[in-house]
Amino acid sequence: MIDDDFVRSLLNRFSFLALRHQTDCLTLACPADSVADFARYLRDEETFDLLVDLTAIDHGETADTRFSVVLHLYSLIHRAYLRVHVDCPDNDAPEVPSLSSIFPAANWHERETYDMFGIQFSGHPDLRRILMWDEYPYFPLRKEFPLAGIDVPLPAADVAEVTGADVDPAPMMGGPFVSPGSGRMSESEPRAKDESWTEETIKQS
Amino acid sequence: MISSEVGYNSKVEGEVIVTKADAVINWIRKHSVWPMPMGLACCAIELMASAASRYDISRFGMEVMRFSPRQSDCMIVAGTVTYKMAEVVRRIYDQMGDPKWVVAMGACASTGGMYRSYAVMQGVDTIVPVDVYVSGCPPRPEALLDAMMKLQDKIGREPAVKNLTQTAKSTDLVG
Amino acid sequence: MSTTTKEIQVGDIGARAATHSENERMALNVGPSHPTTHGVLRLMMELDGDLITKCDPVLGYLHRGDEKIAENMTYNQFVPYTDRLDYLAPLANNVAYALTVEKLAGVEVPPRCEAIRVLVCEMARISSHLLGMGVFGMDAGAWTPFMYTFTEREKLYTLFEELTGARFTTSYTRIGGVARDIPDGWLPRVEKFCDQLPKAIDEVEKLLTRNRIFLDRTEGIGAISKEQAIAYGITGPNLRASGVDLDLRKDKPYSGYDQYEFDVPIGTKGDCYDRYLVRIEEVRQSILIIKQVIANFPGGLWYAEDAKKIFAPPKEKIMTNMEELIQNFMIVTEGPQVPPGEVYFEAENPKGALGFYLVSRGGGVPYRLKIRAPSFCNLSILEELAPGHMLSDITVILGSLDFVMGECDR
Numbered sequence: 200m201i202d203d204d205f206v207r208s209l210l211n212r213f214s215f216l217a218l219r220h221q222t223d224c225l226t227l228a229c230p231a232d233s234v235a236d237f238a239r240y241l242r243d244e245e246t247f248d249l250l251v252d253l254t255a256i257d258h259g260e261t262a263d264t265r266f267s268v269v270l271h272l273y274s275l276i277h278r279a280y281l282r283v284h285v286d287c288p289d290n291d292a293p294e295v296p297s298l299s300s301i302f303p304a305a306n307w308h309e310r311e312t313y314d315m316f317g318i319q320f321s322g323h324p325d326l327r328r329i330l331m332w333d334e335y336p337y338f339p340l341r342k343e344f345p346l347a348g349i350d351v352p353l354p355a356a357d358v359a360e361v362t363g364a365d366v367d368p369a370p371m372m373g374g375p376f377v378s379p380g381s382g383r384m385s386e387s388e389p390r391a392k393d394e395s396w397t398e399e400t401i402k403q404s
Numbered sequence: 405m406i407s408s409e410v411g412y413n414s415k416v417e418g419e420v421i422v423t424k425a426d427a428v429i430n431w432i433r434k435h436s437v438w439p440m441p442m443g444l445a446c447c448a449i450e451l452m453a454s455a456a457s458r459y460d461i462s463r464f465g466m467e468v469m470r471f472s473p474r475q476s477d478c479m480i481v482a483g484t485v486t487y488k489m490a491e492v493v494r495r496i497y498d499q500m501g502d503p504k505w506v507v508a509m510g511a512c513a514s515t516g517g518m519y520r521s522y523a524v525m526q527g528v529d530t531i532v533p534v535d536v537y538v539s540g541c542p543p544r545p546e547a548l549l550d551a552m553m554k555l556q557d558k559i560g561r562e563p564a565v566k567n568l569t570q571t572a573k574s575t576d577l578v579g
Numbered sequence: 580m581s582t583t584t585k586e587i588q589v590g591d592i593g594a595r596a597a598t599h600s601e602n603e604r605m606a607l608n609v610g611p612s613h614p615t616t617h618g619v620l621r622l623m624m625e626l627d628g629d630l631i632t633k634c635d636p637v638l639g640y641l642h643r644g645d646e647k648i649a650e651n652m653t654y655n656q657f658v659p660y661t662d663r664l665d666y667l668a669p670l671a672n673n674v675a676y677a678l679t680v681e682k683l684a685g686v687e688v689p690p691r692c693e694a695i696r697v698l699v700c701e702m703a704r705i706s707s708h709l710l711g712m713g714v715f716g717m718d719a720g721a722w723t724p725f726m727y728t729f730t731e732r733e734k735l736y737t738l739f740e741e742l743t744g745a746r747f748t749t750s751y752t753r754i755g756g757v758a759r760d761i762p763d764g765w766l767p768r769v770e771k772f773c774d775q776l777p778k779a780i781d782e783v784e785k786l787l788t789r790n791r792i793f794l795d796r797t798e799g800i801g802a803i804s805k806e807q808a809i810a811y812g813i814t815g816p817n818l819r820a821s822g823v824d825l826d827l828r829k830d831k832p833y834s835g836y837d838q839y840e841f842d843v844p845i846g847t848k849g850d851c852y853d854r855y856l857v858r859i860e861e862v863r864q865s866i867l868i869i870k871q872v873i874a875n876f877p878g879g880l881w882y883a884e885d886a887k888k889i890f891a892p893p894k895e896k897i898m899t900n901m902e903e904l905i906q907n908f909m910i911v912t913e914g915p916q917v918p919p920g921e922v923y924f925e926a927e928n929p930k931g932a933l934g935f936y937l938v939s940r941g942g943g944v945p946y947r948l949k950i951r952a953p954s955f956c957n958l959s960i961l962e963e964l965a966p967g968h969m970l971s972d973i974t975v976i977l978g979s980l981d982f983v984m985g986e987c988d989r
Contacts, residue, residue, distance in 0.1 A: 224680060224921045228914070249825075250812050252951040256938055271923055271936065271951075275809075275823070278830050280923060304812030307959040315646070330639035330988060331523065332488045339522055339647055346644070346651050348522025355491030364493065364530045366487050369520040375652045377944055378912040388911040443944040444613060444619055445985050446666035446748060449710075453736075456729035471614040489619060510703050518659065521644030542748060569874055 201225055201279045213237060223378040230396045231268075234285045242301060247272040247281055253308035255316045257342050263370070265290040266318055270298070287318060297323035315340035338403070345372050418473040429564040433503065434556040435478070436465040440476035440500060442493060444483025447542040451482045454545035464552055473499040477556065479532070480548075484512035485525045497532045503567065505535045505559070507551055510542050517541060583679035592983035604632060609973070611640045615920055617714070617977065618984025620958075626970060634965035634973075636958060641988040649948035653914025654680050654754050657948075662748040664821060664950065665834050665986040667710050667745050668703035668929045670739070675926035677752035678833055679935035683922040684915065686755050686886045690877040693835035695757055696873045698769070699742070700834075700926075701865040702792060702951055705776070706735045706747075707929035708816075708858045708865075711981040719796045724783045734772055741765055755890030756882025756914045766873050773866045780862055787855070797851040801976040811963075812956040815931030817980060820857045827927035839871045851979035856979070861929075889915040913941020918976030930954055930983060950989050 206225060210216055216237070217228040229237050241247040252271040258264065266287040273280050287293035297320035298305040309320040310329040317338035320326055327333060332354040337344055347368035353359040375388035441451055455461045455469060470476060473496045485493055497506065508528050511517035514537040516526030528534065534556060538551040588728040609622040619640035631660050645664070661670035661676040674696045680686065688696075713728030736746040741762055743749040751758050787793045803813070808821040817875035818825055826843040828836040835902040844860035846853030882890050889909045896903040909916075924936035931953025959982050965973060 222920060223924075226921075249809050249814075251932070252923070252934060252949065254936060254938060254949040256947050269936070269949075271934075275830075276823055282921075282923065302812070303810045303963075304956060304959060311955075328639075330642040332639070339644065343523070344647075346521055346647050353487060353490060355494075358491050358494045358531060362531045364490065364525075367526070368520075369516060369522070369524065369526055371520055372819065375656050375657070376912070377651070377653050377914060440661055446663050448618075449666060449747065453729065453733070456733070458730065458733045484641060484643055486640060486642055488642065489611065492640070494602065496612055517665065519643045519648070521648055523642050523644045526723075 200319055201277055201281075207373065215241075218366065219284060224282055226282040226284065228284045228286070231285050234270075234283065235298060237283070238272075238298050238301050241272060241281070243275065246276040247274045249273040249275065249300035250298070250304040250308075253305050255312045255318055255340075257316060257340065259342050264288075266293040266316060268295050268312065268318065269331065288331065292319070293317065294319040294321055296321050298324075299323055314338070365401045418441075418557040426562075426564045428562045430562055433564070437478045437552070437555065437559070437562070438468045438470065439466050439478045439507075440473050440477045440496065441469050441471070442479055442483075442496065444481070444485065444489065445512065446508045447482035447513070449546055450542040450548065451480060451509065454548050459545035459549060461549065461552070464549070464556070466552060473497075474501060476500060477503065478505045478507060480509050481505045481513040481528045481532075481534075482509040482542075484517060484519055485528045486523050487525055487530075489524070490525055490531050493528065494531045503564075505555060505560070506532050506536065507536045507548075507555060508534045509538045509548060510540060512541075514539065583680045607970075611637075611670070617982055618986075618987075620977075620984055622961075622965075622973070624970075624973075625964070629660065629969050629971075631968055631970060632966050634962055636961050638955075638958070638984070638988055641984045643989065645989040646948055646950060648926040649945055651944065653943045654917065655910075655915060656946065657945075660751065660920055661747070662750055663985055664952065664989065665707070665930055665933065665954070665983050666747065667927060667983060668707035669749050670699040670743075670751055671703040671707075671926065671928045672933060673750065673752040674700050674834065675924070675928065675933045676935055677754055678926060679922060679924040679937050680754045680915070680917060680976055681883075682924050683920055683937055683939060684754065684886070684889055684917045686883050686889055688756055688883050689879050689881070690835065691879045692756050692881045693882060694876055695761060696752070697836060697839070698869060699739075699751065701868045701872070702735060702738065702769070702963070704929045705862050705867045706732055708862045709735075710782065711929075711978075712787075712855060715975075715978040715981070716783075718795070718974045719793055721786060721790075721793065722880060724786050727779060727783055727786075731776060737988055738765070738769055738772060741768075753890060754917075755880070755886040756880075760881045762974045766876060769869065770873050773869050776866055777863065780859060784859060788859070794852065796972075796975050797855060797979065799848075800968065800972050802848055802850045802890050803960060803964065807960065808849065809961040809962070813960060814859060814956065815928070816857045816954050817854055817931065817957055819844065820846030820853040823848055827925055827932055831925075833924075833926060838875070839867075839868050841868050841871075851975050854981070855981040871954040886915075889917075910943075917941070917945075925951070928953060930981060930986065933986075948985075952986040952989060956986070958987055960980050 215230050215233050217226045219226040219228050234259055255268045257266055264286040268285040270283045271280055285295055286296055295318060297309055299309060309323055312318055313326055314328040314330050315338060337349060351366045353364050353366055378387050378389040410513055455467055461467055479497055508514045513528045516524050536551045536555045538547055540547050605626045607624045607626050609624060611619040611621040621637040623635045624631055625636060645660050648660060656674055661672040664672045709728040709732050713725040727753035739749055740746050742765060743751045803821045805822050808823060809816050822845060824845055829843055841864045844857045846857050873880040891907045892903040897907045919938045919939055921933060921938045923936045925932040933953055934951030937945055940946045
């Protein structure tokens with residue numbers, strides 16, 4: 200049972216843990232260097248053996264810790280989820296130990312997180328891109344990457360030569376109209392959130 | 405095929421019909437278009453539905469959906485073409501033998517659809533020449549069948565004999 | 580007439596070839612455009628004769644950037660994208676997404692809305708399993724079950740079209756309710772469909788379940804043990820076929836599932852045949868659930884009336900009253916206002932557990948939306964599962980795992 204006793208015993212046992220909240224499920228914060236031991240303990244002693252999800256959040260370029268990796272674990276015995284936030288210590292070269300030796304499911308999730316955010320997982324057997332092509336130079340889910348994309352050459356050089364095709368930024372004019380909701384009325388008109396190809400902002404290349 | 409202008413009288417001419425070579429060649433081609441289903445995403449399900457028993461595509465002679473490009477005439481690009489997949493689509497298009505046509509089925513294949521993002525090619529016509537665009541997300545099987553009928557009309561208007569004497573386009577990746 | 584028999588030693592030639600190429604492996608590339616794969620999946624395989632020694636799946640050929648798109652759209656604008664995740668059961672994805680946002684926003688939907696959602700989820704489950712099993716039969720070489728299941732799916736499509744306006748890719752749910760109420764006379768039609776469906780399933784079963792060829796092709800192939808399944812994060816019918824009793828409809832009931840009585844089929848060996856049997860039985864259980872929902876269908880509203888900043892008021896009020904007009908304007912332009920926080924919600928989709936992890940910083944647009952796709956996790960076991968099998972078993976294994984690349988790549 201995930202009750203207050205359980206939470207207290209966990210926090211007492213591991214001094215590096217911090218309780219973030221318990222609104223929809225127990226959410227803990229764990230530092231990067233202890234996450235492997237904590238995950239192993241959860242799997243072996245506390246029956247949280249199903250790794251449901253492993254992903255990351257980009258808190259923005261101006262945040263103190265920019266990237267944090269988020270794990271979701273499920274226990275069939277407790278019938279409850281557990282969420283662990285792991286902050287990446289370095290903002291420019293984020294790195295976190297890999298959990299693929301503890302949870303084989305983490306293998307592909309970590310590859311995807313690397314692909315989308317550029318977070319390195321030390322100890323991962325085969326860290327390469329999984330959703331984008333291997334030579335893609337950017338990390339798409341970072342906040343500074345525009346939705347429309349950035350001009351890069353097509354992955355297949357011979358096709359690009361024959362057809363003249365290119366990885367072009369997608370046209371965003373007439374894109375999803377969302378109002379920012381704050382600020383002056385004249386500025387909070389609904390407009391496409393990503394204006395990377397309008398007359399006002401220059402197309403990124 | 406038999407019209408009064410030809411003045412066909414079976415007692416005189418026997419079982420012989422005189423017509424244009426173009427008409428015969430196009431008639432044969434358009435009534436046995438073998439599609440190469442490039443089923444990528446949700447439109448592939450509607451493509452399968454149009455091949456199933458309710459919207460029988462076999463009425464048009466098109467049920468031969470062999471996934472071999474060498475044996476097919478028309479590539480139906482059904483679904484979103486991502487930049488990673490573009491190379492594959494083009495290679496398969498080049499492996500198809502002449503004459504070949506392309507149908508861009510659905511909004512994603514025509515113009516990128518509602519996916520205006522970094523990974524989606526905004527329309528398959530960037531890499532292959534498209535003959536018929538079908539709108540819809542996904543297009544109903546009736547819309548696809550309507551598109552195939554338009555393709556049949558388009559095939560009927562082709563200068564088949566003139567094309568026969570042309571050499572293969574040198575821009576193909578595969579010879 | 581006497582015939583002279585001559586003995587030919589063919590065995591020697593075969594043996595010689597085997598010893599000659601003992602350590603020569605062949606690299607084979609399967610896909611991405613290949614009829615046996617459920618979408619665009621590429622398998623880079625290494626073969627020793629006919630035996631697979633290594634299998635490396637390459638994904639990403641249908642990666643459309645859904646998660647990045649979600650950060651630029653309001654919550655209701657994102658619903659059509661959820662349709663196209665698992666495009667065989669779009670209504671189930673819609674419901675899972677709506678439930679996630681409603682959980683964070685703290686919105687309670689009325690019982691009628693819950694009943695509608697359960698009903699369409701189960702119909703989507705039937706639709707997905709029918710296609711999965713039809714195509715599984717086709718992968719194993721049987722064309723007829725594909726045609727039979729597609730005919731049943733066409734009847735489902737007609738029902739969906741009447742309810743939502745689209746055959747599939749319905750975009751039916753909104754945050755705080757569903758788009759429109761069920762039309763008159765729709766429920767009896769659903770019931771009629773459910774009454775004649777068991778006969779169709781029986782026909783498919785007659786063709787496949789005790790078919791010698793089908794049994795030879797699927798029994799003992801692709802066996803996943805309990806521990807392996809949990810270690811690789813597999814969920815849904817694949818996990819249950821391996822003997823693990825995890826069904827989110829029973830363990831963590833949502834949207835009123837705890838009111839209905841149904842069984843959860845559990846397999847024993849976790850091979851392809853078990854996965855097929857589990858899915859067929861799940862269709863039968865879904866029919867039971869649908870009948871119960873229709874029998875106890877509650878009246879009332881199909882949306883949360885008190886969700887002022889989240890669900891738009893009815894059109895009659897919008898066109899006549901100022902306050903409702905402003906409310907509608909704010910919800911459409913700024914999006915349903917969801918308080919800051921994070922939430923994770925998983926629903927029992929036909930493919931597995933579809934989860935949405937939503938991080939909101941307030942406002943009408945999510946800050947981060949992670950889609951936990953069941954097919955992505957189910958497919959990750961392929962690298963370990965395929966070696967040791969024959970090349971022709973790969974089609975059967977892929978068919979039995981029943982994944983969809985739209986969901987896997989997002």
